Amino acid sequence: MLEANQRAKIQRTLASSGPFLIVSHRRPDGDAIGASLALAAWLEGQGKDVTVWMPDPVSANYRFIRAVGDIVEKLPRDLADTVVIFLDSPDMERAGDASGLLGYTRMIINIDHHTGNTGFGDLNLVDTTAAAAALIVLELMEEAGAAPDPEIASLLYVGLLTDTGGFRHGNTDARVLAAASRLVEMGADPAELFRNVFGELPAGQIHLLGLVLASLKLEFDERVSVMLLTDEMRMRAGVCEEMLEGLAAYGRMIRGVQVAVLLREESGATRVNLRSMGAVDVNVIAATLGGGGHKAASGATVDAPIEVARGIVLAAIRSALD
Numbered sequence: 635m636l637e638a639n640q641r642a643k644i645q646r647t648l649a650s651s652g653p654f655l656i657v658s659h660r661r662p663d664g665d666a667i668g669a670s671l672a673l674a675a676w677l678e679g680q681g682k683d684v685t686v687w688m689p690d691p692v693s694a695n696y697r698f699i700r701a702v703g704d705i706v707e708k709l710p711r712d713l714a715d716t717v718v719i720f721l722d723s724p725d726m727e728r729a730g731d732a733s734g735l736l737g738y739t740r741m742i743i744n745i746d747h748h749t750g751n752t753g754f755g756d757l758n759l760v761d762t763t764a765a766a767a768a769l770i771v772l773e774l775m776e777e778a779g780a781a782p783d784p785e786i787a788s789l790l791y792v793g794l795l796t797d798t799g800g801f802r803h804g805n806t807d808a809r810v811l812a813a814a815s816r817l818v819e820m821g822a823d824p825a826e827l828f829r830n831v832f833g834e835l836p837a838g839q840i841h842l843l844g845l846v847l848a849s850l851k852l853e854f855d856e857r858v859s860v861m862l863l864t865d866e867m868r869m870r871a872g873v874c875e876e877m878l879e880g881l882a883a884y885g886r887m888i889r890g891v892q893v894a895v896l897l898r899e900e901s902g903a904t905r906v907n908l909r910s911m912g913a914v915d916v917n918v919i920a921a922t923l924g925g926g927g928h929k930a931a932s933g934a935t936v937d938a939p940i941e942v943a944r945g946i947v948l949a950a951i952r953s954a955l956d
């Protein structure tokens with residue numbers, strides 16, 4: 635009941651004249667980008683004033699999306715009359731500078747699918763059973779009677795594609811596959827979008843993959859895999875940022891592995907990616923490290939050099955496995 639009520643209020647607000655500001659999370663992925671730009675395009679198509687802002691630049695593999703050029707670099711000031719929509723962000727902090735907006739806007743709408751979402755919005759639509767935020771956005775559009783054009787359909791498809799790891803992860807269900815099918819009917823091209831998002835990599839990225847794979851170690855009776863991505867590896871591969879969404883997934887491909895860990899050096903700290911095969915809830919492990927995410931895919935940042943972080947992460951996993 636409560637959710638239906640919030641949903642109806644969100645629909646009414648989206649139908650209002652705005653202006654709207656759409657924000658998403660740090661290091662925006664295909665879901666953050668696709669869901670945000672699709673929602674923006676839909677509202678703009680109705681003649682509304684819409685701005686999209688993200689706390690970090692869009693990584694190179696999403697720059698094929700034309701609308702990425704419309705994302706503003708600076709968080710707009712004076713949002714007193716603006717409806718701010720957070721998409722795919724489990725809490726306000728994840729949205730970087732937008733975290734301080736509470737009380738400074740006309741309204742905050744929180745549309746998300748992360749398990750640990752804090753319900754920070756004035757209106758909240760948090761559906762943890764949705765494989766992607768883009769799926770929630772599509773359903774909102776369809777409910778409102780919209781017929782997404784091929785560009786919007788492609789943006790939403792990119793969201794579904796990324797968050798399901800190419801329709802392979804545990805969150806791939808009938809609902810997301812049916813949504814993908816509808817998007818293809820609306821004009822999304824699955825093969826082309828897959829190639830754009832997961833292919834078309836510079837050779838250095840594949841070299842980097844080789845270095846990361848070579849770092850693989852198995853822990854706890856081969857139930858946990860750990861891979862490292864260091865600044866030195868980036869230097870040897872000749873890349874400054876990794877574009878491989880699925881790097882952490884390789885650790886899960888090993889028979890018997892329940893938790894796959896990828897540790898990445900990131901400006902002196904360590905970014906922790908956790909992936910589970912299902913038995914272990916990595917969201918719980920990430921939470922003990924100050925992070926969060928989903929049951930099967932979570933992350934955290936440990937403020938320590940990578941080798942120290944490795945010990946901290948393994949200790950957290952040990953308690954979860956026991």
Ligand SMILES: [Mn+2]
Binds near residue numbers: 665722765766767797
């Ligand atoms: Mn997402």
